[in-house]
Amino acid sequence: MTVPAPSRCRFRWALIAACLLALISPTAARAHQASDGYVSLVATNQELTARVDLAVRDLDAVFGLDDNVDGSVTWGELTAHQAEIAQYVRTNVTVKVNDRLIDLTPLELLVDEHGDASFAVWRFKQPLTEKVRTMEIRYRCVFEVDALHRAFLKLEGEGEVRTGMLSPSEDSCRASFGAGAPRPHGLHTFIREGIWHIWTGYDHVLFLLALLLPAVVARVEGEWRAVNRLRPALWSVLKTVTAFTAAHSLTLSLAALGWVRMSPRIVEPVIAASVVLAAINNLRPFFLEKGWMVAFVFGLIHGFGFAGALQEMDLAGGSLAWPLLGFNLGVECGQAVIVLAFVPCAFLLRRSRFYQIGALRFGSIGITLVATRWLALRLLGG
Amino acid sequence: MILPSFNTRLAFRAWPLLLLVLSASAAAAPRVPQRPDEVLAKLPSSVGVRPWTEGRAATLLEDPRAAAAAARVWIEQGRAELDPRDLGRAQAVLGRWWNLASPPAEIRLLRASIRQSLHDFSGALADLDAVTGEEPGNAQAWLTKSTLHTLRGEWPAAREAALRLAPLTGRLTSAAAAAAVASVNGQLEEARELLQAAMRDDRGASADSIRLWSLTLLGEMAERLGRDSEAERWFRSALSMRHRDAYLLGAYGDFLLSAGRASDVVSLLRDETRADGLLLRLALAETIIDPRSAELARHRELLQERFASARARGDRIHQREESRFHLHALRQPVEALRFAQENWNAQKEPADVKILLEAGMAAGHSSTVNQVRQWLRDSGLQDVRVERMLSSFAAMK
Structure with missing residues (x-):
């Protein structure tokens, strides 16, 4: 058998094929000597000490350190490029303390190991004239040669430590230090989380709605009658909402501060039970005007539920006061929106069959069914 | 300029791992090397563009x-x-x-x-x-698409892409692409014959990289058919091409591990500590040979550091390896199962099936075992090692 003569066409296929294969990436994991950098800034009363660790391999990619082209970089080769690398670090790492730019002129070049790789280490020192309130860093090293480079960051001041990670798309970071330091970013985040939590935590919303549904009606001779005036309706809403708010704020704070603890195995089913009770009360009333007391008692339990959500957000390292305040504010805002949307509609519709039969009766039946299912699932650990 | 604060989700999620990474950095003591000729870094032998x-x-x-x-x-x-x-x-x-x-x-x-x-x-x-x-005439795109759909267990799309590729490329390439899909989707025997014939007729006409890929595929197919000596031959001829390919090293390493040839794994991968997929196989082999060796302890620590660093970065590319590491090196089946399941959500190659089953069995999680059984029925995946494990599990019950 003869081997067919390679035609031009065949040659072209071979070329294409060679390229083709290179691009089917193996799914086996990549080496995890991924390109990491480490930056630490430590502020004391007197001075700022900084340290930047960059992998020798990364610096080689930027500067070409292997002067004798023997496939390895030596300490001698690294020091030969010391000046240009120092300039590079100075340009690509900018640090501000209390919004003032700090001059980072490298003091000394050292070597250290992370994992099994060698890193060039720069140390810096600058006197500080005042206590650190904020630190800000912008870091652009190595990104131009390696888009997957990440810098792990440690900022320390006033005995507090913050960590973070910088990437090409998020190359700067700001942190505040010291007790009572305003943390506007943090506060926003927690307010948003609080609002979000109440809006997406349907059990809290349904509990509130079940309690508010009868606010625009009164129990007369065994049935619900629409109230005539707005004032008693508003009064009833105000009592209920205030009681619920006071109670859950109390337990949220106690639990978040770690003073009182309650297992979610108890809290979650009781929250579901509270919804069932509140809804059944609208069908077969048993606590009537005492709605605000029910709101208070079960509000205590709902507060533990909020605390659980707050704890899931992981507050390691920071002071608790701001997150707690922000989260609680968020919960109240979210709740206020629901109340403000519900009350005017309910008051306008209170005489209609839609409200009295549809919303009050069937709505409560619906809430009862949903909440009973939650109760069962939570008791059975589903 | 709005700067991201530390309260970003990223920072929260990565918190424990960052601590781990940073504690490593804090413990280290930087030094001034004594001699200018002290080697700090070996650069990869292959030359890229600089x-x-x-x-x-x-x-x-x-x-x-x-x-x-x-x-x-x-x-x-x-x-x-x-x-x-x-x-x-x-x-x-x-x-x-x-x-x-x-x-x-x-x-x-x-x-x-x-x-x-x-x-x-x-x-x-x-x-x-x-x-x-x-x-539509971009062969590369169809080939990548075919492998990607195969990896995700999306057979019709994978087959369609392989079909679209066929007229655009040479015979060995199109046979390899078709076999890659068919061999894990109910036609292992046929796929093997198709690729073997294409390989025989190719006679060195195709590029080295395509031949190497085909040989690796043939090795993996023979292994799944339980023909170990044939698999060995394919892997060996792929290795003899002297065309460095980390995937081939990993596949052959796995073959040796399954065959209980741990010391062969160590001689194959002794110096492969840079790629953690390979370092993992080395460490697993060392665990079998001597669970208390200093070499193993060092490799285990390296792997743990790299996994931690990957997680701190938010990478999700290591679950298969982490699962194997937890199961075979640390003997933590529950952890291993968690990683295997996360991995299963992302990819569904034979290796993913195998680790899911191993971890499920070790953790005594019969619903996972049933899930694998169902997958074999639905996908038509054949793999004698997986089948053997399944019947031993059934016997145990």
Whole structure:
């Protein structure tokens, strides 16, 4: 058998094929000597000490350190490029303390190991004239040669430590230090989380709605009658909402501060039970005007539920006061929106069959069914 | 300028791992080396493009063709070395086009490839769909698409892509692509025969890389059929091509491990500590030989550091390896099962099936075992080792 003569066409296929294969990436994991950098800034009363660790391999990619082209970089080769690398670090790492730019002129070049790789280490020192309130860093090293480079960051001041990670798309970071330091970013985040939590935590919303549904009606001779005036309706809403708010704020704070603890195995089913009770009360009333007391008692339990959500957000390292305040504010805002949307509609519709039969009766039946299912699932650990 | 605060989700999620990474950095004591000839870093033997040091950065940043060519070199090198830095370099070269909604097809194809390697499978598929829509004659795009769908267990789409590839490329390439799908989708025997015939008729006409890929596939197929001596022959002839390929080393390493030939694994992978997929296999072999050796302790620690660093970065590309590590090196089946299940959500190759089953059995989790059984029925995947494990589990019950 003869081997067919390679035609031009065949040659072209071979070329294409060679390229083709290179691009089917193996799914086996990549080496995890991924390109990491480490930056630490430590502020004391007197001075700022900084340290930047960059992998020798990364610096080689930027500067070409292997002067004798023997496939390895030596300490001698690294020091030969010391000046240009120092300039590079100075340009690509900018640090501000209390919004003032700090001059980072490298003091000394050292070597250290992370994992099994060698890193060039720069140390810096600058006197500080005042206590650190904020630190800000912008870091652009190595990104131009390696888009997957990440810098792990440690900022320390006033005995507090913050960590973070910088990437090409998020190359700067700001942190505040010291007790009572305003943390506007943090506060926003927690307010948003609080609002979000109440809006997406349907059990809290349904509990509130079940309690508010009868606010625009009164129990007369065994049935619900629409109230005539707005004032008693508003009064009833105000009592209920205030009681619920006071109670859950109390337990949220106690639990978040770690003073009182309650297992979610108890809290979650009781929250579901509270919804069932509140809804059944609208069908077969048993606590009537005492709605605000029910709101208070079960509000205590709902507060533990909020605390659980707050704890899931992981507050390691920071002071608790701001997150707690922000989260609680968020919960109240979210709740206020629901109340403000519900009350005017309910008051306008209170005489209609839609409200009295549809919303009050069937709505409560619906809430009862949903909440009973939650109760069962939570008791059975589903 | 709005700066992200520390309260970003990223910082929260990564918190415990960052601590771990940073404690490693805090414990270290920097030093001044005593001798100028002390070696700090061995550079990878293969040479990539070094646009920045060669003063070619400006051209690359303007010209998409030049950038694509440079990125391709990095990606090829990444395949040989399994070094994540190569991917980062490739992405950096594409920097100007990387974030565009629809970059030129040539660039987009490379972006798909990088995204696939970072386990952003849906991003990669979106790019590939765009490229094949624009250039239906783009063989590369169909091939990558076929492998990507296979990896995700999407057989009809994988087969369709392999079919579209066939008229666009040479016989061995199209046979290998078709066999890659069919062999894990109910036609293992036929796939093996098809590829074997194409290989026989090829007689060195195809590029080395395609021949090497085909030989590796043949080795894996023979292994799943339980023909160990045949598998050994295929793997050996692939290795004898002296064309460095980390995937081949991993596949052969797994074959040796399954065959209980731990000391052969150690001699194969002794110096492969750079790629953690390979370091993992080395450590697993060392665990079998001597669970108390100092070498193993060092490798185990290295792996743990790298997994931690990957998690701190938010990477999700290591679950398969982490699962194997937890199961076989640390003997923590419950942890292993968690990783295996997370991994299963992302990819569904034979190796993923195997680790899911192993972890499920070790953790005594019969619903996972049933899940694997169901998968074998639905996909038509044949693998004697998996089948043997399943029947031993049934016997145990």
